[in-house]
Amino acid sequence: MGCHPDIQEKVIQELDEIFGDSDRPATFQDTLEMKYLERCLMETLRMYPPVPVIARTINTDLKLATGNYTIPAGATVIVTTFKMHRQPHIYPNPEVFNPDNFLPEKTANRHYYAFVPFSAGPRSCVGRKYAMLKLKIILSTIMRNFRVKSDIKESDFRLQADIILKRAEGFKIRLVPRKRAATTA
Numbered sequence: 001m002g003c004h005p006d007i008q009e010k011v012i013q014e015l016d017e018i019f020g021d022s023d024r025p026a027t028f029q030d031t032l033e034m035k036y037l038e039r040c041l042m043e044t045l046r047m048y049p050p051v052p053v054i055a056r057t058i059n060t061d062l063k064l065a066t067g068n069y070t071i072p073a074g075a076t077v078i079v080t081t082f083k084m085h086r087q088p089h090i091y092p093n094p095e096v097f098n099p100d101n102f103l104p105e106k107t108a109n110r111h112y113y114a115f116v117p118f119s120a121g122p123r124s125c126v127g128r129k130y131a132m133l134k135l136k137i138i139l140s141t142i143m144r145n146f147r148v149k150s151d152i153k154e155s156d157f158r159l160q161a162d163i164i165l166k167r168a169e170g171f172k173i174r175l176v177p178r179k180r181a182a183t184t185a
């Protein structure tokens with residue numbers, strides 16, 4: 001958000017439409033209306049999947065449907081989520097942060113497994129819905145009260161792939177209050 005003030009303003013506009021001037025806590029119903037914020041979260045998970053690679057051991061010989069290849073039992077298959085999410089034939093301009101990649105019509109025209117930050121299939125993330133809900137609650141609460149600023153450009157991010165994907169330099173952001181703090185007259 002700090003790197004994309006124009007996108008941040010759209011998130012703020014959406015939140016202002018939902019909450020107005022109210023300081024009331026966000027409800028589950030509110031999170032369903034955070035459509036643009038949700039697209040920002042998905043785009044973040046596309047470009048920076050916290051789990052950048054997934055590995056699976058193949059138990060029985062596996063013939064691929066897409067070509068005359070068989071993966072032998074015992075092999076380890078690595079799914080490079082990070083790389084897959086940046087394939088230009090799946091996501092045009094893949095290095096550009098664009099929440100509109102997740103407009104319903106765009107998602108409908110992509111392969112079901114083109115976006116797998118939570119993996120897929122029977123061993124996929126059980127916390128997916130909780131994670132998305134929690135992210136919406138935390139981010140909306142911050143952005144109802146602050147604007148986020150970053151002095152580092154996205155192109156200068158240094159990514160470090162450990163078990164989870166990290167920013168090597170940490171997250172150096174500034175929070176600027178959106179509202180004048182209430183006075184105790």
Ligand code: HEM
Nearest residue numbers: 050051054055117118119122123124125126127128130131
């Ligand atoms: C943005 C946040 C999260 C991301 C990106 C994420 C991603 C993933 C991925 C990719 C896997 C599959 C890993 C593999 O098979 O190698 C996974 C598995 C799992 N996740 Fe998450 N996760 C997130 C949050 C959570 C939360 C909040 C919980 C719990 C409340 C959770 C619980 C689990 C569990 C239990 C598994 C193992 C499922 C199994 O093996 O059957 N995750 N997650």
